[in-house]
Structure formats: structure tokens, C-alpha cells
Amino acid sequence: MSELTNKSLTELVSLIKTKELKSEDITKDFIDNCNKGEKLNAFVTNAFDHALDKAKNFDKNPNLDCLLPGIPLAVKDLFCTEGVRTTAGSKMLENFIPNYESTVTNNLWSEGAFLLGKLNCDEFAMGSSNETSYFGNVINPLKDNVVPGGSSGGSAAAVCANLTPATIGTDTGGSIRQPASFTGTVGLKPTYGLCSRWGIVAFASSLDQAGPMTKNVSDCALMLEAMVGFDPKDSTSINKKKENYSKNLSKDIKGLKIGIPKEYRVDGMPSQIEELWDKGKKILKEEGAEIIDISLPHTEYALPTYYIVAPAEASSNLARYDGVKYGFRSSKGANLIEMYENTRSEGFGDEVKRRILIGTYVLSSGYYDAYYLKAQKVRQLIKRDFDQSFKNVDAILTPSTPSSAFQIGEKKDDPISMYLNDVFTVPVNLAGVPAISIPAGLDKNKLPLGLQLIGKPLAEQTLLNIAYSMEDKINFKLDLNKWWEN
Amino acid sequence: MVGELVDKDNSKYLIKGKQSNWEVVIGLEVHAQVSSNSKLFSGSATKFGAEPNTQVSLVDSAFPGMLPVINQYCIEQAVKTGLGFNAKINSYSVFDRKNYFYADLPQGYQISQYKNPIVGEGEIILDLPSGTKKIGIERLHLEQDAGKSIHDIDPSNTFVDLNRSGIALMEIVSKPDLRSPDEVNAYIKKLRSIMRYLGTCDGNMQEGSLRADVNVSVRKEGDINLGTRCEIKNVNSIKFMQMAIDYEAKRQVELLENGKSIDQETRLFDTKKNETRSMRSKEDAHDYRYFPDPDLLPLKLSEDFINKIKKNIPELPDEKKKRFIEKFNLTPYEATILVSDIETSKYFEEVVKDSDVKLAANWIIGELFALLNEKNLEITQSPISARNLSKLINLIKDGTISGKIAKTLFELMLDGDKDPEILVEEKGLKQKSDPKELENLIDGVIKDNPDKVAEYKSGKVKLFGFFVGQVMKVSNGTANPQLVNEILKKKL
Numbered sequence: 001m002s003e004l005t006n007k008s009l010t011e012l013v014s015l016i017k018t019k020e021l022k023s024e025d026i027t028k029d030f031i032d033n034c035n036k037g038e039k040l041n042a043f044v045t046n047a048f049d050h051a052l053d054k055a056k057n058f059d060k061n062p063n064l065d066c067l068l069p070g071i072p073l074a075v076k077d078l079f080c081t082e083g084v085r086t087t088a089g090s091k092m093l094e095n096f097i098p099n100y101e102s103t104v105t106n107n108l109w110s111e112g113a114f115l116l117g118k119l120n121c122d123e124f125a126m127g128s129s130n131e132t133s134y135f136g137n138v139i140n141p142l143k144d145n146v147v148p149g150g151s152s153g154g155s156a157a158a159v160c161a162n163l164t165p166a167t168i169g170t171d172t173g174g175s176i177r178q179p180a181s182f183t184g185t186v187g188l189k190p191t192y193g194l195c196s197r198w199g200i201v202a203f204a205s206s207l208d209q210a211g212p213m214t215k216n217v218s219d220c221a222l223m224l225e226a227m228v229g230f231d232p233k234d235s236t237s238i239n240k241k242k243e244n245y246s247k248n249l250s251k252d253i254k255g256l257k258i259g260i261p262k263e264y265r266v267d268g269m270p271s272q273i274e275e276l277w278d279k280g281k282k283i284l285k286e287e288g289a290e291i292i293d294i295s296l297p298h299t300e301y302a303l304p305t306y307y308i309v310a311p312a313e314a315s316s317n318l319a320r321y322d323g324v325k326y327g328f329r330s331s332k333g334a335n336l337i338e339m340y341e342n343t344r345s346e347g348f349g350d351e352v353k354r355r356i357l358i359g360t361y362v363l364s365s366g367y368y369d370a371y372y373l374k375a376q377k378v379r380q381l382i383k384r385d386f387d388q389s390f391k392n393v394d395a396i397l398t399p400s401t402p403s404s405a406f407q408i409g410e411k412k413d414d415p416i417s418m419y420l421n422d423v424f425t426v427p428v429n430l431a432g433v434p435a436i437s438i439p440a441g442l443d444k445n446k447l448p449l450g451l452q453l454i455g456k457p458l459a460e461q462t463l464l465n466i467a468y469s470m471e472d473k474i475n476f477k478l479d480l481n482k483w484w485e486n
Numbered sequence: 487m488v489g490e491l492v493d494k495d496n497s498k499y500l501i502k503g504k505q506s507n508w509e510v511v512i513g514l515e516v517h518a519q520v521s522s523n524s525k526l527f528s529g530s531a532t533k534f535g536a537e538p539n540t541q542v543s544l545v546d547s548a549f550p551g552m553l554p555v556i557n558q559y560c561i562e563q564a565v566k567t568g569l570g571f572n573a574k575i576n577s578y579s580v581f582d583r584k585n586y587f588y589a590d591l592p593q594g595y596q597i598s599q600y601k602n603p604i605v606g607e608g609e610i611i612l613d614l615p616s617g618t619k620k621i622g623i624e625r626l627h628l629e630q631d632a633g634k635s636i637h638d639i640d641p642s643n644t645f646v647d648l649n650r651s652g653i654a655l656m657e658i659v660s661k662p663d664l665r666s667p668d669e670v671n672a673y674i675k676k677l678r679s680i681m682r683y684l685g686t687c688d689g690n691m692q693e694g695s696l697r698a699d700v701n702v703s704v705r706k707e708g709d710i711n712l713g714t715r716c717e718i719k720n721v722n723s724i725k726f727m728q729m730a731i732d733y734e735a736k737r738q739v740e741l742l743e744n745g746k747s748i749d750q751e752t753r754l755f756d757t758k759k760n761e762t763r764s765m766r767s768k769e770d771a772h773d774y775r776y777f778p779d780p781d782l783l784p785l786k787l788s789e790d791f792i793n794k795i796k797k798n799i800p801e802l803p804d805e806k807k808k809r810f811i812e813k814f815n816l817t818p819y820e821a822t823i824l825v826s827d828i829e830t831s832k833y834f835e836e837v838v839k840d841s842d843v844k845l846a847a848n849w850i851i852g853e854l855f856a857l858l859n860e861k862n863l864e865i866t867q868s869p870i871s872a873r874n875l876s877k878l879i880n881l882i883k884d885g886t887i888s889g890k891i892a893k894t895l896f897e898l899m900l901d902g903d904k905d906p907e908i909l910v911e912e913k914g915l916k917q918k919s920d921p922k923e924l925e926n927l928i929d930g931v932i933k934d935n936p937d938k939v940a941e942y943k944s945g946k947v948k949l950f951g952f953f954v955g956q957v958m959k960v961s962n963g964t965a966n967p968q969l970v971n972e973i974l975k976k977k978l
Contacts, residue, residue: 080551093550100544102551199551206780234553235782313780316583319594320548324646336644340587363585363775372777 004029005162009071009219010246012165016062016070023062023070026165027055030072030116034163037141039484042154042163044077044135045085046117054114067226067246068113074164076155077118078125079105079210080199084115088201089123089133089151092321092328092347102199103231104168104210111226116164120154123349124318125175125203127151128421131412132351139408140183142447144483146405149179155213156183160478166214166223170200172207173306174401174425177437180213181400181450184439184478186220186467187213191457192432193238196231202317204310205236207429217438217468221245224460240458248461251469254288256462259393263299264424266402273399273449276440280397280451283473284466292393296385301378302427307419308362308375309430314352315359321347354415383431390456395466398424400437400450424452434460438467439476448476499666500707501735503743507707510735512670512700513624513662513715516677517655518687519631519695520563526630526654527554527597534693538647546652548592553781556581560654561785563686564604564628565795567656570680570802571623573608575792579627581782585775590633590646598657600776603627604785610680611804612672613822621673622661631655650694656687662701662712667728674698674724675826679803683828697722702734704742713738714748718755718762730755734762806831814843823851829865836872841879849879853896869900878906891915891963919966921973924957927965928973931956942978950974 004012004026015021031048051072058070080086080098087093105115122132130138130153138153140146141161148157152169156179159167169176171189180187188211195210202208212223225245231237260281265274281291323329323343330342348356362371389396402423411418428435434457437450451470455463500507525532528545545552568575582600605626612619633651637644658677664670678689678696689696697720703713718734721727733755738748752771753762778784801809803825810821824834824847837846854875858865878895881887887895887910895906895915910916918924931953932939942949957970 086550088550096550098549098551100549197551198553201550202781204780233555235555236780312777316585316595316775316777319585319587320550320592322587322589322594324589325547325592326549336589337587360775363777365773365775368775368777 005033005165007165008215009068009166010216010222012071013068013222017064019062023055023058023072024052026070027051027072027116030162030164033161034074034117036485037161037163039139040141040157040161040163041136041138042120042157042161043074043117044087044089044120044154047084047115048117050084051114051116058112058114063112066110066112067222068108068111071113071165072116073108073113074116074119074155074158074167075105075108076121076152076167076169078121078170078201079168080201081105081115081118084118086118086201087135088125089121089135090348090352091134093201094134094328096327098199100199103196103229103233104200104227106199107229108168108226113226119152119158119164119167121169122151122153122175123352124201124314125151125170125172125208126314126351126355128174128178128418129406129408129411130154130179131408132349134349137408139484140405141480141484142183142478143405143445145408146447147182147408149182149405151175152179152187152213156180156185156187159183159185159213159215161480161482161484166212166219168210168223168227169213170203170208170210171425171429172203172209172310173429174422176211176213177400177425177435177450177452178421180437181439181448182405184448184476185213185215186217186436186438187211188220188224188436188460188463189428189434190224190228190460191238191434192429193236194228194434194458194460196229196234196237198231198233204313205317206313207306207310209429217464217471218246218249220436220467221249221464224464238458243461245461245464249468250465251287251472253284253466253469256289256395256466257292257393258284258289258466259292259294259389259396261294261296261299261389261396261398263296264398266423269399269402270404270443272441272443273402276449276451277397277399279474280440280470283470284397286473287469289466294389294393294396296382296389296396296427298378298381298385299427302382302430303419303423305375305378305382306422306426306430307358308371309379311355311359312363312372312375313359315356315363318348318352318356323347351415379430382427386427386431386433386454394456394459394462396454398452398454400424400452404443404445404447404449428454433457434463436463436467438471438474440474441476446479448478499668501704501739503739505743508704508735508739509707509709510665510731511662511703511705511712511715512664512666512731514660514664514670514673514701515699516658516660516674517697517699518567518658518677518681518689520560520628520654520656521685521687522557522560522563522654524557524559525652526557526560526628528652530652532653536649538645538649540649542648542651546592547648548594554597554779556782556785557654560628561604561787562795563654564626564656565787565792566684566799567658567681567686568605568608568626569796569799570684570686571605571608571610571626571658573623573626574606575787576602576604576606577787577789577792578602579604579785579787581628581779581785582776583779584629586772588632588635589644590635590648590651592633592648592651596630596632597779597782598629599627602784604787610673610676612669612676614669614672619669621663621669624659624661626656626658629655629657662703662715667731670700670727670731671724674727676803679826679828683800683802691723694722698727700727700730702731702738703748704735704738713742714750716748716750716762717752719752719765721755726755726757729757729760730762733760737762803831814838814847816843816847820847820851827865833865833868833872837876837879839876841876842883845879845882846876849875853893857900869903870896871903874899874903874905881906881910885917885919885966886910887915887917888963888967891917894963914962915964917966918961918964919969921969924965924969924973925977927957927960928953928970928977931960932977939978950978953978
């Protein structure tokens with residue numbers, strides 16, 4: 001019966017449109033799979049009853065004239081969902097039920113989809129392994145005791161293990177692409193401003209972007225098309241006409257110029273990554289693209305820059321969790337200041353506290369110029385690197401991560417080593433450009449590795465097309481033995 | 487004694503110390519609430535006096551994932567105000583976050599403008615008894631107001647009202663150009679006047695639409711360098727500002743004369759004890775960790791946008807004063823008073839549309855102001871409309887009534903804004919200027935007072951006034967006094 005859940009989103013949509021499948025059948029199968037997959041800890045909150053109601057309603061009077069008719073979707077628990085608790089993976093919001101719906105999820109529901117549940121993530125999206133969640137770590141469906149990546153770890157695991165047809169995550173420094181890479185799935189971070197940030201629990205406002213996480217590139221195009229759109233409620237939203245990413249998806253990439261940045265060849269990188277990167281180049285050449293060596297000279301400063309800018313913004317964005325208005329409030333404390341201190345000490349986890357401290361420090365008078373201001377200047381240089389390169393190339397090919405998925409607990413007490421996992425993904429957020437991660441092969445431990453394609457601002461279609469053509473040639477197949485069901 | 491004021495009348499406000507006279511240097515940071523139906527970054531209403539927490543959106547209460555969106559009208563209002571101060575409008579400005587924790591600050595930061603304000607340097611002109619004085623404006627920036635913490639409803643809980651949270655404020659920072667409490671009074675009034683002309687702030691201090699932080703320092707008369715200043719926070723009436731400055735300046739002089747130094751600090755004014763006291767020292771000053779708000783793009787204003795606003799700037803008090811002097815031949819004193827408030831100037835212009843300007847000025851500044859003062863009314867609430875005051879003035883001007891009768895008539899008009907033309911008819915208050923009629927009256931008075939006539943004729947000329955009085959009495963005050971004089975002289 002759970003055959004259905006193996007199908008891609010595109011297949012399911014097509015089967016619904018041809019009336020070969022009912023939304024209820026699909027929904028029941030996914031719920032069934034979710035129940036069997038509890039061990040993965042991918043869900044924080046399920047919305048199964050809601051989903052079944054929606055499915056039945058859909059089947060009574062199906063509207064097929066939309067992108068995602070009758071499709072149940074679980075989403076990262078960073079998106080505020082009306083009437084369904086939204087925790088951001090934190091004790092601080094353990095019991096927070098918004099009375100509003102984020103723009104991005106609302107867009108999905110407008111295209112016929114409905115909520116299946118809320119997916120686990122690192123606390124306030126701060127982490128690269130989904131180990132900082134107050135609701136426990138998520139396990140990589142491809143191997144027990146291995147992390148699924150983060151912060152959208154629950155999302156990646158859920159797509160990988162067929163617990164949802166597709167999902168959405170958020171990506172501040174790699175939080176979509178790194179877990180996609182770790183789980184053999186596809187993840188895209190759109191151009192900054194393409195998806196509205198309204199109703200998404202903020203981590204670092206100038207870097208946060210929502211994006212699709214899917215089984216394949218076609219699904220990714222379809223989801224992206226459903227998510228995007230100008231939103232006057234977000235001042236950083238880009239006002240542009242919607243594109244038909246899925247309809248315009250093409251494998252023809254002849255004549256495209258693909259840059260290979262030398263700075264992405266880092267010490268200690270497993271040889272398989274190097275090999276997959278070469279394989280990627282070879283495929284692109286065969287498809288008629290031209291490979292050009294390029295340089296992004298400020299790459300080495302991206303990680304330190306990111307770990308100043310992101311915590312700075314986070315330290316301010318998270319100030320609202322003070323126990324006064326909503327969310328967790330400590331019962332201890334004799335006055336307002338003590339209430340703040342106890343609430344925030346008990347309500348936030350270690351990684352969040354670490355970043356609030358870093359962020360507060362780099363913004364403090366006397367340190368602002370040396371850290372925050374300097375970081376902003378370097379950020380401009382990093383952006384300029386990309387601008388310069390994109391005068392000569394249409395896209396850039398890099399590995400998604402410097403390693404495959406690691407063991408649970410392996411890097412937990414070594415934040416720096418954890419941060420290093422974002423080395424290939426953060427420059428993209430700092431520059432605000434789009435990037436996609438697609439599965440490229442396996443390492444020696446049989447864990448997947450991803451390749452990243454970085455594009456010009458708003459060139460999502462180009463990225464999807466290149467990924468689409470590579471996907472065909474790479475022909476990556478997930479080997480799901482469903483160990484968690486036993 | 488320290489603190490005695492010297493030279494007060496000669497416009498110089500100096501504090502007489504043991505060693506020397508001290509000059510007081512004052513700069514103001516005025517917080518003016520932008521007149522706007524909705525808040526700076528949300529669509530919530532801004533009405534004063536609404537039930538607590540009824541004008542609060544998800545943005546104002548900082549729910550997760552909420553984002554600010556700039557209210558363009560508030561931007562226009564700030565630009566307009568800047569133009570009213572002849573200030574530089576910055577085509578590029580940035581909204582920053584000012585981070586601090588407080589229960590009535592839901593975001594944990596206030597969105598303000600720090601390094602790049604929307605309005606730069608400008609100036610306003612004060613009309614002082616000694617002449618005019620220019621006061622420099624350092625900058626004007628936009629920021630959101632916080633909510634209100636209410637501590638006196640419950641003994642153990644603080645209540646928070648977020649109605650005010652997110653309302654647009656303009657912080658107007660002056661240069662340290664003010665030298666006395668009187669100048670501060672004139673400055674605040676002029677600022678308020680200009681903003682009311684522009685319609686950018688109603689200037690209502692009771693409702694908190696206008697509040698100020700006052701920076702005070704002292705220096706020996708003749709010194710060029712500024713002394714260390716103290717900032718007195720959030721004073722909400724001109725009177726309290728003046729009292730606070732007075733106290734604070736004397737406190738500083740006393741310290742300095744005793745060989746002590748001034749600590750740069752923030753102080754509070756206790757209105758009950760009439761004293762300032764330390765709130766926090768410079769060392770304890772908040773580190774606000776200002777940084778550009780990543781939720782908002784830098785604000786870029788086109789020349790077109792600014793010019794459009796420029797075109798709609800109304801005549802402001804200084805220009806209006808000039809026009810009143812030139813066109814209506816008013817004295818600078820009269821003109822200053824009549825333009826000081828936009829509503830007064832509107833009333834005046836309405837009255838003089840078809841009546842004598844001099845009389846109108848006299849009546850408004852004299853009788854009407856006295857009446858409004860006595861009844862504690864604004865000119866917009868005047869019991870006598872501009873139209874009826876204008877009619878009254880015409881009745882005086884064309885001799886229908888005397889000035890004295892006019893005052894009686896003015897009193898009668900109060901009750902329901904009565905038309906003076908009708909009242910004159912009803913009450914028979916028309917001035918009697920017919921010589922024959924007057925002769926009859928005078929003859930009667932002479933006939934009724936034969937002994938007084940005899941006394942007058944025997945040289946007691948002072949009695950002339952008595953006869954005039956009697957004639958006025960029998961005519962109910964309506965006899966034309968000039969004619970009565972002439973005829974009486976002949977008859978006696």
C-alpha cells in the first residue's frame with residue numbers, strides 16, 4: 001500500500017489530475033508511513049486529522065486547476081501555521097499556537113495542498129545536524145545514529161523516508177542544501193527576497209530564505225513555483241512576475257558556461273567528493289556546457305563573516321522571546337530582570353545561547369567596528385566575487401558540503417567543526433544568490449554526497465534546468481532499507 | 487547666595503555664583519508624535535484614549551515572523567516637518583534597531599534612525615522680547631514609540647498597554663543654542679506652531695504628543711567651551727521643563743563652585759519635589775547595540791517625492807507674520823501673537839475678510855483672548871464665531887454702536903453665538919446720533935437738574951462730566967458721546 005509514498009510529487013499530482021488517485025488514499029498512506037517512521041523523530045507536531053479532513057473535502061469537490069491538488073505536505077516547524085503549534089524547535093515556543101499563517105505556507109495551501117504536520121529542526125534553525133532541537137535529534141533515514149543535517153533535518157529526513165511527498169525548509173547558511181546533501185534529496189535556496197519571510201520565525205533576517213526540499217528536480221520546480229510570490233508584508237520581498245518553473249523545465253543546457261571555483265577545494269576533503277565534482281564537470285561537458293575555471297577570492301572569509309552577521313541579527317531577532325507576551329515564561333524571579341534571565345536561561349538551548357552571546361558581543365560598542373562593520377564590508381566583497389564571476393559564467397558548480405553525514409554526537413561538543421560544515425553553503429546566503437543541491441553519489445560509507453549549483457540572482461530556472469539535466473545522467477537512487485520500521 | 491538670577495530683564499539669563507556669573511546652555515530632544523491614522527510600521531490605529539490593547543497588531547506585539555512595513559505617510563510627514571525647519575532632507579536614510587529589554591518594548595528593540603536620519607540640519611527662528619534668535623536643528627529622525635507600563639493598577643503586577651507601541655515619533659534634536667527657560671518656552675512653542683501649521687503633529691502635550699529630553703550644562707559667563715551636561719528625561723510640559731532647567735542649572739553651579747565636577751548622567755525630574763535626581767550614570771548607560779534593521783531596506787527618497795511635498799507646504803508662521811505686517815500694517819507684536827497658532831491665524835483671517843484689520847487685531851488679542859483665557863477654551867471652541875465678531879467690528883466701524891456698547895454687545899453675543907446686528911435691533915443699542923433727538927434728551931437732563939446747572943455756571947466746570955453721564959444714562963448708553971459733548975457745551 002505504501003507504494004504510493006514512493007512516488008514523486010509530480011507523479012502524485014499527475015495521478016490526482018487524471019483522477020486515478022484520491023487525495024484521501026495518498027494522505028492515508030503518508031499518515032501510515034509517518035506512524036511507522038516515528039523512530040526518526042522527524043515530526044514535532046502531526047496534523048493528521050486535519051489532513052484527512054482536508055483530503056476528504058478535496059475529494060468531494062476536487063479543484064484540479066492548481067499546482068498541488070489534494071497533496072498533503074509536512075513543513076519545517078519554523079513556518080507559522082494558523083491553529084497548529086509552531087515551536088521553531090525550541091522550548092521557548094513549546095506551546096505557541098499562531099493565529100496566522102505564513103505567506104509561503106499560505107501560498108502552498110492556495111495551490112491545493114494542505115498541512116500534514118510540522119517537521120523537526122534545529123532550535124531557531126541554529127545548527128547543522130538537527131541535534132539542537134528541544135524535541136530531540138532527528139535520525140538520518142539512510143543510516144541509524146547518523147545525523148540528517150540541519151537545520152532543516154526533519155524536513156530532509158521526511159522527504160528521504162517518504163513521510164511527505166515534498167517539503168519546505170529555510171536556509172540561512174545552508175540549512176536546506178546541507179541536509180538535502182546528507183539525505184540524497186534535492187534542496188533549493190532561492191534568491192533572497194523571492195519567497196516572503198512573513199510568518200517564518202526569524203533567525204537572521206538578511207540571510208533567511210525559504211525553499212523547497214524534494215525527491216527530484218521536477219518536484220523542486222513545482223514546489224518553488226507554488227511557494228514564491230511578491231508579498232507587500234515583507235519589505236525585502238522582490239516584486240516580480242511569477243515564473244512557470246515546472247513548465248519551463250528543460251534539459252537543454254547547451255552553451256551554458258559553468259564556473260569551477262578553485263577556492264572550494266579545501267584540505268581534508270574526502271577524495272570521493274573530489275571525484276563526484278569531476279564527475280559533475282564531465283556530465284556538464286557531455287551535455288554541451290562549457291567548463292570554466294574561476295576564482296571567488298574571498299571565499300575563505302565567508303564562514304567568519306557569516307558567524308558574525310548571523311548571530312548579530314539573531315541576538316536582536318530573539319530578544320522578543322522574553323516571557324512577557326507569549327511563549328515560555330519561567331516561574332522563578334522576583335522582578336522583571338530576573339524573570340527575563342530565568343526565562344531565557346531555561347527557554348533557550350546551548351547553541352542558541354552561544355549565538356546570542358556572540359551576536360551581542362559583536363554589536364557591542366567598542367567591538368562593532370572591528371566585527372560587525374568589518375563583516376558587512378567583507379560580505380560586500382563576497383557578493384562582488386559572485387557578481388564578477390557571473391559576468392563570465394551562467395552558474396557555478398561546487399560540492400554541497402565538505403563531508404557526508406556524520407555520526408550523532410560526533411561534533412556536538414565542537415561547535416567550530418560543526419560550523420565548518422557550512423563552508424560551501426554560507427557564501428551563497430551572504431551574496432543573496434540562489435543555489436540548489438542535488439544528490440551526486442555515495443561516499444565510502446554509502447552515505448550520499450551532493451553537488452551544489454549556484455546561480456545568478458533570480459536565475460532559478462537556469463539552475464533547475466542544469467540540475468534537471470545532471471540528475472538524468474547521475475541517475476542517483478536512494479537505497480531505503482527502512483531499518484526504522486522494525 | 488548661589489542661584490540668584492541676575493540681569494533677568496536684559497534677556498540674559500545668568501546665575502550669580504560666588505565667583506562669577508554662570509551661563510546656562512540647553513539643548514532639547516523633542517519627541518513629537520506624527521499625526522497619522524496608522525502606526526509607523528503597521529496598520530494599527532493611533533487614536534488617543536482607546537481601551538488598552540485595542541489598537542495592537544501582530545507586528546506591534548512582535549509575534550514570531552512578523553515584519554515591519556514602512557508607512558509612507560509618516561515619511562511624508564517627517565519630510566514636511568524637515569522642510570518646515572528649512573532643514574536638509576536626506577535622500578538616503580537608514581532604520582536601525584536600538585536594542586534593550588523592557589516589558590513595554592515587545593520586539594526587544596526600538597526601530598529608530600541612528601547614523602543616517604531622514605532630516606539633517608535646519609533652523610527655527612524664535613521671537614523673543616529682545617528680538618529674534620536662530621536656534622539650530624541638529625537632525626530629525628523617525629522612530630517607533632514603546633508601549634506603556636502601568637504600575638499603579640495592581641500592587642504586585644505591572645500592566646502593559648501596547649496601544650502606543652509602534653506609533654511614529656519624530657525626534658527633533660536641537661543644537662545647544664538655548665540659554666534660558668524662557669528661550670526653551672519660546673522654542674517649544676515655535677516648534678509646535680510650525681508642526682501644527684504643517685499638520686504633522688498636533689503638539690498636544692497633555693496627551694503626550696510632544697515630550698522632551700532636556701540637556702543642561704553650565705559655564706562661566708564668557709567661556710566658550712561647553713560644560714559637562716546632564717540629560718533630564720521625558721519632561722512633558724513646558725512649565726516642568728523650565729522648573730527642571732532652573733533646578734538643574736543651580737545644582738550644577740553649586741557643585742562647580744564647591745570644586746566638584748559634574749557627572750555626565752541621565753536624570754529624572756520629580757515634579758512633586760521640584761528637583762532632578764540621578765537615574766543612571768554614564769557608566770551604567772545602556773549599550774543599545776544599534777545596527778541597521780535587516781527587515782527594512784534603506785529609505786531612498788527621490789527628488790520628485792521631496793518636491794511634491796515642498797509644493798504643498800502651507801504658509802508658515804514666519805512668512806505669515808511678514809505678510810500680516812506688510813499687508814495689514816500690524817505691529818510686529820500683534821502679528822507675532824496672531825500667527826503663533828494656526829487656528830488663531832485662521833480665525834483672524836476669517837474676521838478680516840470683510841472688517842477693519844486694526845479693530846479685529848485689537849478685539850482678538852484683547853477681548854477674545856481674555857474671554858478664552860477666563861473660560862479655558864481653545865480658539866476653535868470660541869463662543870463667538872469669526873463671522874459674528876466681524877459683524878461686531880463693522881458695527882463699531884460704521885458708528886452704529888460705540889466702543890462701550892460694543893463691549894456690552896460682546897457679552898450678549900456669548901450666549902449662543904448671537905448675531906450682533908440682530909441684537910442691536912432687539913435691544914435698541916443703536917448709537918443715537920440724531921442731533922435733534924439728542925437735544926431733546928439733553929434738554930430733559932438740564933431741566934431735571936437746575937441746581938447742578940447753577941453750580942456749573944458759577945464756575946464748577948468739573949460738573950460737565952456729570953451731565954454727560956446723565957445723558958448716557960437716559961439713553962441707555964446709546965447716545966453718541968462725541969455729539970453729546972458738542973451739544974452740551976452749547977446748551978450750558
